Amino acid sequence: MWFGxxxxxxxxxxxxxxxxxxxxxxxxxxxxxxxxxxxxDEQDECSSNSTSGGSxxxxxxxxxxxxxxxxxxxxxxxxxxxxSTDSDKWHEDRDxxxxxxxxxxxxxxGRDLSPVESIxxxxxxxxxxxxxxxxxxxxxxxxxxDHITYDALTNTYKVTLYDKNGxxxxxxxxxxxxxxxxxxxxxxxxxxxxxxxEKALAQDRGGxxxxxxxxxxxxxxxxxxxxxADKLSLDPWFSDRPSLDDLDxxxxxxxxxxxxxxxTRFFDEKTDPNVVNGHAYVITDVDPQNGTVTLANPWxxxxxxxxxxxxxxxSITMSADDFYRNFDDxxxxxxx
Numbered sequence: 206m207w208f209g210x211x212x213x214x215x216x217x218x219x220x221x222x223x224x225x226x227x228x229x230x231x232x233x234x235x236x237x238x239x240x241x242x243x244x245x246d247e248q249d250e251c252s253s254n255s256t257s258g259g260s261x262x263x264x265x266x267x268x269x270x271x272x273x274x275x276x277x278x279x280x281x282x283x284x285x286x287x288x289s290t291d292s293d294k295w296h297e298d299r300d301x302x303x304x305x306x307x308x309x310x311x312x313x314x315g316r317d318l319s320p321v322e323s324i325x326x327x328x329x330x331x332x333x334x335x336x337x338x339x340x341x342x343x344x345x346x347x348x349x350x351d352h353i354t355y356d357a358l359t360n361t362y363k364v365t366l367y368d369k370n371g372x373x374x375x376x377x378x379x380x381x382x383x384x385x386x387x388x389x390x391x392x393x394x395x396x397x398x399x400x401x402x403e404k405a406l407a408q409d410r411g412g413x414x415x416x417x418x419x420x421x422x423x424x425x426x427x428x429x430x431x432x433x434a435d436k437l438s439l440d441p442w443f444s445d446r447p448s449l450d451d452l453d454x455x456x457x458x459x460x461x462x463x464x465x466x467x468x469t470r471f472f473d474e475k476t477d478p479n480v481v482n483g484h485a486y487v488i489t490d491v492d493p494q495n496g497t498v499t500l501a502n503p504w505x506x507x508x509x510x511x512x513x514x515x516x517x518x519x520s521i522t523m524s525a526d527d528f529y530r531n532f533d534d535x536x537x538x539x540x541x
Contacts, residue, residue, distance in 0.1 A: 298381040302355040303362075303396050307346045311392040314506065318392060320346050321487045322519070324399045325505040328387045330418040333465075334406055335389060335503040336485035337425035337536070338399055340461035343489060344540035349398035352429075355380075364405035367431030376405040383414070392505070402429070422463040422485050426538035434538035439464075439529050447535060449498065449525050453491040459541030462488035464500060464532045477523065478515040480531045488535065489520070498528040 307320040314322075321339030326332055342348055352365040360380045365373050382388055382396040382404060391397030403417070406428065410416040423434035437447045447455075456462060468483040481502065490499040499522040502508055506519035523531070 297384050298379075299396070300360070300380075302357070302380070303398065303401060304391070305350045305353060305398045307342045307349055307398060309391060309393075309397075313392065318506070319343065319489070319501075321489065321501040321503070322506045323391050323397060324503050325390045325392065325394075326503045327383075327385075327389060329389070329403070329414050331389075331403060331406075331420065332485040332503050333420040333422045333463075334403065334417055334425045335399060336463040336487050337422045337429060337461070337538075338402055339487045339501065339503060340422075340463050341426065341429055341538070341540050342398075343487065344459055344461050348429075348540070349402070353398065353401055362401050362405075364401060366405065366409060366428050369427065371431040371433075373431060376409050378404045378408055388414070422465070422536040423538070426461065426463075426536060430538055430540060432538050434536050437535040437537065439532055439534055441529070446529075449491050449493040449496065452488065452498070452535065453493050455537050456488070456491055459539060460537045461540050463536045464488055464528075465534050465536070466532050467530075477521075477527055477531045478513065479518055479521055481511055481517050482513075486521075486532075490522075496525045497522050498525065 307323055308317050309323055310316070311318050311322075320342030324335050324339050326335050354363045355361075356363065361377050362380065363375045363377050366376055367373050378401065382400050385394045388396070389399045389403050391399070403414075406425070407414045407417045409428075421436075423436045426432070426434035437445075439446055452462060464486050466480050466482065466484045466486065481504075484502070486500040486502055488498060489501050490497075492498075499520065502517060502519050502521070504517065504519060508517045508519040511517045
């Protein structure tokens with residue numbers, strides 16, 4: 206045993222440091238497990254819902270009417286249609302180019318939409334990608350038009366993506382997309398700029414839509430912008446947890462922000478039934494003065510019912526306490 210002044214001093218110095226390190230390690234392990242469970246929850250959420258015109262319908266007891274089941278390939282993800290397929294019963298070929306407008310006028314809403322509102326996630330569990338796209342386009346509505354070119358001679362699109370070193374490269378995709386109710390669409394239920402990006406990322410990641418069924422928004426941000434994205438833990442154990450002032454400053458400085466919600470497994474604290482489990486959202490506004498955060502759901506402005514039977518709004522404004530309680534982390538990348 207070690208006694209005396211030196212021993213006491215050693216304990217006084219090392220004990221807090223070790224406790225802090227252990228807390229951070231535990232929080233990091235918890236964060237990584239959250240990532241894995243969020244992907245599982247996202248896939249569960251999508252495979253338990255069918256989509257038509259932007260709404261999500263629980264298909265646990267069958268699919269009503271003529272709506273398409275969430276995974277029309279019988280939920281066997283290894284049988285998902287291959288992206289490079291020229292034409293099959295899951296694809297629709299197009300002769301005209303897709304409209305790249307990120308702020309289209311929507312008859313149903315009676316107004317021009319914001320970029321994130323122009324996104325309608327359907328059957329694929331790629332909220333991580335669509336939230337990143339929406340957040341980037343919110344900061345720069347011209348981003349898709351600047352990074353997608355249409356070749357009328359070949360009826361294809363060239364999409365500029367970036368490798369991990371920030372170097373650009375092009376992915377060429379054909380002008381055919383998953384039918385309504387499957388791949389992402391715009392507010393008119395037709396393919397839009399997000400559909401092109403969705404197909405390009407699926408093709409680049411392995412050639413199948415199953416390759417983007419689950420992922421991390423920070424990875425999507427880097428692939429889309431070429432810039433390394435930050436992942437900010439909202440866990441109270443982390444001393445550098447971002448405040449509302451921090452998040453507001455990031456938005457004001459031209460950063461795109463997304464947030465990953467808590468899941469309901471293990472010991473998480475998600476309490477708001479309006480928040481989709483294990484889902485990626487776009488942070489559209491932070492108001493430190495009133496203590497609120499506003500988030501957009503990539504399901505679209507009308508939202509839809511989740512598998513728990515509760516309606517999930519397309520836009521949520523919540524208090525800071527509710528935000529930190531219901532969300533695990535924030536992803537941020539510089540756009541402008």
